[in-house]
Structure formats: C-alpha cells, structure tokens
Amino acid sequence: MSSRGSTFAALGAASALLMVTACAAATSSDTASGPGSAVPAAATTTDPDAGAPPGAEILGRPAVGEPFKLTVGSSDEARPDEFEITVEDVTCGEPLDPEVVAHAAESVGEPTPTPTPEAGKQYCVVALEVLNVGKSEANWSAGDVMTLNVADTAYSQSLADADHAYDYSQYWYSKGKAGPSFGLNPGSKGPDHGVFQIPADEEPTTVWVASGTSFEGFDGPEPGYLVQLDPAG
Template sequence: MSSRASTFAALGAASALLMVTACTAGTSSGTTSSPGSAVPAAATTTDPHIGAPPGAEVLARPAVGEPFKLTIDYSNTSALDEFEVTVDEVRCGEPLDPKALAHAADPGTEPPPEEGKQYCVVSMEVRNAGKSEADWSADDAITLNVDDTAYSPTQSDNELAGLYAQYWSDQGKTDPSFGINPGSRSPEHAVVQIPVGDEPTTVWVASGNLLESIDGVEPGYLVQLRTPGQS
C-alpha cells in the first residue's frame, strides 16, 4: 500500500474512533440523567432549612432521638409552659398498631387511607420541663415533610392518633394533651398521610400549640429523619 493510502486509512480509523467515543459519551450522559440513577433531591439540596414553613425561625435541627425544648408562652398570661420533646421514630406504610386499633369504634379495623396515600406514625416522648401542670398536643403543631412539601394531620388522622393515646392511658401514661405534671413523661403520637412511595425527610415541630399564631408563623424545630447525603 502506498504511503498516501496508508495516511488515508489512518485518518479514517481515527475518525471512526472519534465517532465511537462521541456516541459512548452521549449514552453515558443519558444514563446519568435518567430517573433511575438521579441523585435524590434531599441529598443535593443546599438549603439546611428545607421543610420549615416559609418565614419560620428554625431554632435547631435535632436528629431522631435527640431531645429539644419547647417553650410556650401565652399572650394573656405571664406563665410559660416548657416541654422536652424527643421524636423517637417515624414509620410509614406499615399497619397501625393493633393495640391502638382495639380502642376504635369498630375494634381492630384499620380505616383505609386516602387513595394513593399511606399512613405514617410519628412516635414522640414528651416531658413536662416546667413548674406546673401543662398540656401539649401534636395534632396542630407538626408537619411531616417530604423535602419541601409539608403534610399536616387531618381530622381523621388525629382521631387515629387518639386511639394510641387511649391505649397508653390504659398503661398509666396520660396523654400530654390532657395535662401532665412537672417531671412526668408521656408518649405522644401523630398520624399523617403522605403519598405512597414517598419517604419523609423531616418533621417540623412548632414551638407552640399551633403552627401559626395571630403574630404569624411560629418558630420551631426541624427534626432530621436522614443524615446529609442519605437517600
């Protein structure tokens, strides 16, 4: 083969190699951006307060099992209620506790969640850290969040949470919503519905009896259900 022909052959081979490399790079890029291999949003967000209500002051970002203090003041009195709250765990997509369902109007029957939703049960421990009897309920003071989408307990969800309170009352543990004395500890549960397949990332716990007061959104605590970068 002539030198000229050899040169053309070498150029042709190089061109073919470049085409194969370009095609391979295109396929790799497509795979990286596919839904199945995408990095979860919760792992890539740079906002440490995602899940808190807009405009709310985030007092701390405790982990599961880490206690934090709620200080509740009232506009019509100088008294303060203080509680130490610990979020012990959040379970989603599992049957509700049969011991709690035994207290339902139709004992043992679990009502179905809304279509496309699943029940999540937020289990907490509440200790009265104040100087007098005080009451607190999670019914209107928390949201369960999937990244920046917040889900609140519905009326029917709160009724289910009440079944847990009745069960624990039978065990001698008064529901904090009925009032507990200084130093006393009681379990508290919230039932929240989120879409099937979603996993909660945080729990927002308002430092008050409600998520919002007449003065605006309450400050609170953003409990982390995942460690940074965990999917």
C-alpha cells in the same frame, strides 16, 4: 433517616509552551471563578430550611432521639409551659398498631372498619416522648403544631388522622401512660403520637414542630424545630 466539577476548556496551542507550574496556577484560578466552575446548588445540596414554614425562625435541627426544649406561651406569662420533646420514631408504610385499633373498637362497643389510608397514600406514625420541664401542670398535643415533610412539602393531620392519633393517646392512657394531651405535672412525661398520610412512594425527610399553640402567630409563622430524618435509615 438524612438528606445527600468542573470542566475546563482545553488549553490552546499557544498555551502549550507555558511552564507546568503556570498551568497549575491557571487551573486553580479557573476552578475558583471560571464559567462552569460549580454545579448549581440545587443539584448538589438540599435546602436546609425545607419543611419549615416559609419565613419561620428555625430554633434547631435535632435528629431523631435527640431532645429539644419547647417553650409555649400560656396565660401565666411568669410560668410559660415548657416541654422537652423527643421524636423517638417515624414509621411509614405499615398498618396502624392493631392493638390501638382493637382498643378503639372496644371503647365504642362495636366493630369498626380497619383504618386504611387514602388511595395512593401510606400511613406514617410519629412517636414522641414529652417531658414537662416547666413549673406547673401543662397540656400539649403534637397534632396541633406538627407537620411531616417530604422535602419542602408539608403534610398535616386530616380530621381522620387526628382521630387515629387520639386513639393512640387513649390506648396508652389505658396502659397507665398518660400523654401530654391529658395534662402533665412538672417532672412527668408521657407518649404522644401524630398520624399522617403521605404518598406511598415517598419517604419523609423532616418533622416540623412549632413552638406555639398553632402554626401561625400574630406576626406570621411560629418559630419551631426542624427534626432531621434519615430516609435511608
């Protein structure tokens, strides 16, 4: 999933007698600095920082499937929590995993309504793999520090979305794959999921993952990684 001249004035009659080489040199000069020599940036490029909180330090721009290291401060400054995070997949426009929904219904012992997004919205599920590369057991939850973005518009989990993400964690725990919200020992890994709702006619472009325990620190937004998606992929 990733994001996607010049008109010259006609030469006057007096210029018609200039040598061809001189014309070529003038043309080159016009291309470099003349009026209309470049299309405005907004029409040809995408802001590489779009999706990151304004003012946040971007630690990297990994692609889907490319791991990145997240260091999260803890009470033990000598042993900060360290994780290797990989965004493995982003699925939009489909119902939530029916096995996850069924497991959630079984856990409460009664039928539950099939989850449906808000009117005009679609579900997007971000699947991650989290490896503890630190030196002590650590907990981490993607929903606390992650947004799914459409250009420069950031979508966070609602309370209902967070409940669905918790259902994914419980489901995979029942399959013997404990995620980071349950705590991971050094060298252990597990799945994590974020559930988001974005407009039904949009495609996400990036995922922002902050390096703190929240989006905002004492001095402004926490630094983080801007994971690049390919809408056409």
